[in-house]
Amino acid sequence: MSSVKLSGVRKSFGALEVIKGVDLTVEDKEFVVFVGPSGCGKSTLLRMIAGLETISAGDLEIGGTRMNDVDPSRRGIAMVFQTYALYPHMTVRENMGFALRFARVPKEEINRQVNAAARILALEPLLDRLPRQLSGGQRQRVAIGRAIVRQPEVFLFDEPLSNLDAELRVHMRIEIARLHKELQTTIIYVTHDQVEAMTLADKIVVLRDGVIEQAGMPLDLYDDPANQFVAGFIGSPK
Numbered sequence: 001m002s003s004v005k006l007s008g009v010r011k012s013f014g015a016l017e018v019i020k021g022v023d024l025t026v027e028d029k030e031f032v033v034f035v036g037p038s039g040c041g042k043s044t045l046l047r048m049i050a051g052l053e054t055i056s057a058g059d060l061e062i063g064g065t066r067m068n069d070v071d072p073s074r075r076g077i078a079m080v081f082q083t084y085a086l087y088p089h090m091t092v093r094e095n096m097g098f099a100l101r102f103a104r105v106p107k108e109e110i111n112r113q114v115n116a117a118a119r120i121l122a123l124e125p126l127l128d129r130l131p132r133q134l135s136g137g138q139r140q141r142v143a144i145g146r147a148i149v150r151q152p153e154v155f156l157f158d159e160p161l162s163n164l165d166a167e168l169r170v171h172m173r174i175e176i177a178r179l180h181k182e183l184q185t186t187i188i189y190v191t192h193d194q195v196e197a198m199t200l201a202d203k204i205v206v207l208r209d210g211v212i213e214q215a216g217m218p219l220d221l222y223d224d225p226a227n228q229f230v231a232g233f234i235g236s237p238k
């Protein structure tokens with residue numbers, strides 16, 4: 001069970017409140033996409049779920065357990081960022097296995113996990129290469145591979161494709177959809193790309209200025225946006 005539940009979640013940085021009471025349930029195995037303009041709080045919400053930011057008020061539950069004060073490494077989540085800093089002096093295999101080695105997982109088990117992730121991401125022929133010998137898309141696949149080997153119950157993606165060119169973005173979008181099917185995990189995915197949101201999401205959450213404007217299935221938001229703001233973001237012609 002890996003549902004994610006936010007109840008009355010708020011976040012302030014000093015006097016500035018940036019998340020202003022968010023209630024949201026992400027069901028087990030659901031693919032939920034957060035969209036909204038720059039600065040509306042998408043990354044802050046993800047970082048609170050990941051445990052990289054404290055929660056100022058409200059509750060976070062993952063798999064039915066309150067997680068507000070639980071260490072990031074014990075939340076069963078893995079996060080993939082927009083800027084994927086791979087270790088330049090380590091091979092693809094070493095980059096992907098690093099978190100497990102750090103956690104003292106036995107070598108054979110690390111190899112098994114890395115090989116499985118490499119198969120899913122078509123990285124098998126590249127396992128002995130260094131990051132500088134990879135294309136942008138291949139590097140981003142390694143970053144996703146690093147998350148997969150940890151076998152998280154929940155994946156958090158923060159604009160993972162926004163540094164890639166248009167053609168590669170389309171390709172990776174298909175890869176991520178396939179990944180969701182194959183791994184059967186819960187995914188929370190941030191993007192400002194409407195096409196990405198429409199094609200990947202089971203549910204889209206539209207954020208504005210720290211609050212949820214509307215949440216629902218892509219076509220429902222497209223056909224019946226709650227207001228002009230949502231219409232503008234989801235791209236329906238109304």
Ligand code: ADP
Nearest residue numbers: 013016018036037038039040041042043044045
């Ligand atoms: P988004 O990811 O939607 O672009 P963010 O979650 O990064 O938005 O930021 C939401 C708001 O919180 C912005 O106004 C941003 O400047 C502010 N913010 C984010 N992180 C910090 C921080 N560590 N300290 C102060 N303000 C922050």
Ligand code: MG
Nearest residue numbers: 042043044158
């Ligand atoms: Mg952001």
